[in-house]
Amino acid sequence: MTPTTAPARGEEADTLAALAVSAATVDGGALSDVELAAWLEERRHTQPQRVRRVPFAELDGWRFERDSGDLRHASGRFFAVHGLRVRSDFGPVAAWDQPIIDQPEIGILGIAVRDFGGIPHLLMQAKSEPGNVNGMQLSPTVQATKSNYSRVHGGSAVAYLDCFRSPEPGAVVADVLQSEQGSWFLGKRNRNMIVRVGPQVEAGEDFAWLTLRQVNMLLQQDNVVNMDARTVLSCLPDWRAEAAGVTGSLHSDTEVRSWITRRRAEHEVSVTPIGLARAEGWCRDPHTVSRVDGRHFSVVAVDVVSGRREVAAWSQPLVEPHGTGIAALFVRQIEGVPHVLLRARAEAGFLSVVELGPTVQCTVENYSHLPRESWPPYLDELLERRDKAVYDVLLSEEGGRFLAAQSHYVIVEAEDETPLESEEFRWVSLRQVDELLRYSHHVNVQARTLIAALRSL
């Protein structure tokens, strides 16, 4: 155990204290909890959305390229679905082909924060996405691809965008590029921002000012806070870790960084773009691109009519996972300091080979036909201890790209004697996670959801 001091950085001390107040405030929010529930219910009704599966041939502006078979939009913008050939010396499968979403643009996911009576409030948006199981979920203030905000859609301007593109001096609380699902996106990252704004910024239709306590409360409910909101929330400086003052970590910061560097350096994941038509083990019919054995996921097409989007009607491809995922974090106090068990994961789409993921991240259906020895590490223990979970909520992945992609997010207190199963796993303190989250590409999107969830407890 290496003792370290972790004083709040000068410029952050005020922000952290204010966030702690916002997380604890029961009364004094802009909306009472009853008003908040009513607002959410009302928004759900005023955002009618009809999503209908269609054959690829009915997609407007999208086509499979003649030679490669890649699925692209005629404008060359938005995103494309490529074929990818993966070679890896990491994990049980050494080589495979798969479709992958290529969206090289960096979008903005931003939450505006405004003081009401000294209590920071987060401006959250009620937003429908075609892939959401329940239509509307709570999203960040701004959730915009570059195509959105440079108006490739031909739609209306993105509200509040200027708060993030031209923040006041000293107003930025967090601003960091973070990856998204490395199994489904090739090198995708978004700019995660939290920015303080002044009293001139007001909540428009579909928007509401919530305290951090209210957001944390909604994180306890199934499919309410969307993935984009969760990743931005995880980039808030940790008001709880800093409050603890002098802390310690099982491994020094240098050791944790060295572990990540070593995992990145010693393993090779090579990815080669191949035409989707050349992806072995995958086949295309009029409605889907899917694996011959039916596993993992399909690419499908939907037609959408919405009352509340920049564009009222459109069609697009979506990735539809087969089965419900599970992402679980083991947590444990080590000499009084909270630690989480992270796994160094290689995912084909990561820009930098390896990021830290949850203790367990998989789709149980993919393993249920196999003997337990072939299961991912700790899955067995997780399923046994799941009834004692301190957090177990069903949450959706990004509904603009994924159709009905849900995962169980679970936090379990580990036994003290939980052994490290391999070099892929390390106990990392929450202060260290907070530090890693200030720099890009260290903590994957599933782990970021779990960090936001852990802080919400």
Place this chain on the structure above:
Amino acid sequence: MTPTTAPARGEEADTLAALAVSAATVDGGALSDVELAAWLEERRHTQPQRVRRVPFAELDGWRFERDSGDLRHASGRFFAVHGLRVRSDFGPVAAWDQPIIDQPEIGILGIAVRDFGGIPHLLMQAKSEPGNVNGMQLSPTVQATKSNYSRVHGGSAVAYLDCFRSPEPGAVVADVLQSEQGSWFLGKRNRNMIVRVGPQVEAGEDFAWLTLRQVNMLLQQDNVVNMDARTVLSCLPDWRAEAAGVTGSLHSDTEVRSWITRRRAEHEVSVTPIGLARAEGWCRDPHTVSRVDGRHFSVVAVDVVSGRREVAAWSQPLVEPHGTGIAALFVRQIEGVPHVLLRARAEAGFLSVVELGPTVQCTVENYSHLPRESWPPYLDELLERRDKAVYDVLLSEEGGRFLAAQSHYVIVEAEDETPLESEEFRWVSLRQVDELLRYSHHVNVQARTLIAALRSL
């Protein structure tokens, strides 16, 4: 000015104090300065190396692929020279083609540190490289590509490799992936490591234990400390900044990170591998691949006979820059705290679009025919003030890939009123640079040399 406290991290305090001693020690080193000079002179004589330009056709195992025209080794290992098509909304030229070195393996650049009488000494290697203007230069303890250390060369084992692949617990001082020249390498990065070792590790032939003061002294001499050693030295925790205790920075850490994020997000650099044969503006003759207008660089081939390498004789391609580069850093005290003026640079080969580079980084010959208005920002001022430089040394880039690639590395004290010329420039404190160097891909290789040089003064 945002005051911040920057106490040494607990686990680092001892290391920093010891490094400060090593940087100040005049007597008590393992070698006296006279012995060191004699050792260097002697090594230079015992490492005969003959480098001869040859036509590509005489390269052993290397060939231009029939269709693409890319230059590759028959084994598929080492590196390849591709054609790359670059589209950028950053800088004065929007589109170009170029050859680029593709070497996806992550190598190890490592310096072993051992205490002699409580004074840390660095194990430096006298190493010849075919591209070095003077044959032998001082390199890290280990400078090995993965091909080297997995013995694709069929050569002898890499000395001291185990110190870095299996360090003792707590022995790692620094371990971080850093980029190399983004104009010449596609996504290249090496693992920069500093590791403490015990008294059982002894200096073999071609190796010597130097104090940090001695290494710093050699950094004042032309073409003695090679690029690989300089980048590793820059990753040492800054024993000078931390010694200063409470410090401040013109911009908060959050603002500096936000600036980097913004530059990365708002600009797009797209790179597409194309065959070298399709690179427009480039032509191939039996001895070179070069631009029709003769600018920038050529790809050439050499035949090498060496007395002191894993393999005694081999041939390989090298990149030969045209003209001598200049990389300059403006430095300034702001309220008593040292700051450097960094430029957010997009280079085609960077994994993450933008890294922070020196104030000026260019080849003057490329601009001498243009009016001064077209020169890079601050070049004019640099040339005017160069006679007052506090550091002005001619140093080589990596001699294993580049032929006679030299740059003037210059540090100049800026006038207090030096204006910021654009959003691309920021004054960043040395403490902040130290922090950024703990994480990958923030500070480019030329700026890292200048940081090592600045600390050596």
